[in-house]
Amino acid sequence: MPTRKFTLQIQKDPEATCRAAAEAFAAWAAVRIAAQGRFTAALSGGSTPRRMYQLLADKPLRGQVDWSKVIFFWGDERPVPPDDAQSNYRMAREALLEPLGIADSQVYRMPAELPNRDQAAQQYQNVLSDFFQIAPLGEPPSLDLVLLGLGPDAHTASLFPATPALLETRRWVVSNPVLKLNTERLTMTPMLINRAAQIYFLVTGAEKAKAVAEVLEGSFDTQRIPAQLIRPSQGQLTWFLDEAAASQLKQK
Numbered sequence: 192m193p194t195r196k197f198t199l200q201i202q203k204d205p206e207a208t209c210r211a212a213a214e215a216f217a218a219w220a221a222v223r224i225a226a227q228g229r230f231t232a233a234l235s236g237g238s239t240p241r242r243m244y245q246l247l248a249d250k251p252l253r254g255q256v257d258w259s260k261v262i263f264f265w266g267d268e269r270p271v272p273p274d275d276a277q278s279n280y281r282m283a284r285e286a287l288l289e290p291l292g293i294a295d296s297q298v299y300r301m302p303a304e305l306p307n308r309d310q311a312a313q314q315y316q317n318v319l320s321d322f323f324q325i326a327p328l329g330e331p332p333s334l335d336l337v338l339l340g341l342g343p344d345a346h347t348a349s350l351f352p353a354t355p356a357l358l359e360t361r362r363w364v365v366s367n368p369v370l371k372l373n374t375e376r377l378t379m380t381p382m383l384i385n386r387a388a389q390i391y392f393l394v395t396g397a398e399k400a401k402a403v404a405e406v407l408e409g410s411f412d413t414q415r416i417p418a419q420l421i422r423p424s425q426g427q428l429t430w431f432l433d434e435a436a437a438s439q440l441k442q443k
């Protein structure tokens with residue numbers, strides 16, 4: 192089993208956990224903007240990060256980042272229009288982008304509503320290739336930050352157990368059929384995610400405790416535990432957990 196290097200940041204409750212992740216986001220963004228004049232971040236969807244986004248858009252953190260230099264991507268998206276209640280983009284737009292007045296030119300949402308989702312995935316890969324000025328079949332770009340969540344089944348982004356995207360070794364973004372949800376979702380693949388300089392997992396709640404323990408301390412089985420595929424090649428991996436989500440970990 193490959194050795195897994197990561198940092199655990201455990202807080203008492205979801206609010207404190209979201210605050211810790213938001214503070215880390217803001218600090219890292221300030222460092223990268225000072226060093227390179229921009230900060231590229233892939234946002235996570237679902238419900239957990241909403242509070243983190245709200246904290247980033249509020250004092251004091253909103254004043255700690257030059258938001259005009261932040262470029263937003265998404266780690267995954269559901270096959271719905273951008274104004275759909277299920278849209279990961281819509282959640283971030285409401286909680287973060289609109290409150291901060293982020294310009295459309297800084298936002299690259301996944302066009303997962305397009306009927307041909309393989310084309311949509313290719314289109315998003317081309318967006319990344321153009322933005323980072325990297326050949327579309329070259330080594331993936333290195334995002335400054337990828338934010339991830341974790342499902343009770345140990346999926347992350349839209350990398351669900353026993354789905355084709357887990358085995359992808361060429362494309363950076365794919366349309367991934369998720370039979371158990373009777374849907375297809377666009378998702379960044381592990382080869383793109385793992386090139387990030389920083390990867391944050393934000394996970395709260397007792398219902399995630401078993402999955403957290405399996406990912407971090409269980410046997411290595413990426414088909415069953417997809418989040419084990421997340422092992423940054425050069426960057427750093429940090430788990431922001433509340434005590435409930437960390438409750439089944441043997442080593443804290």
Ligand code: 6PG
Nearest residue numbers: 236237238239340341342347348
């Ligand atoms: C999505 C997310 C997904 C999410 C987990 C956790 O599109 O739903 O990308 O990977 O992070 O399912 O979701 P919650 O935060 O809602 O528990």
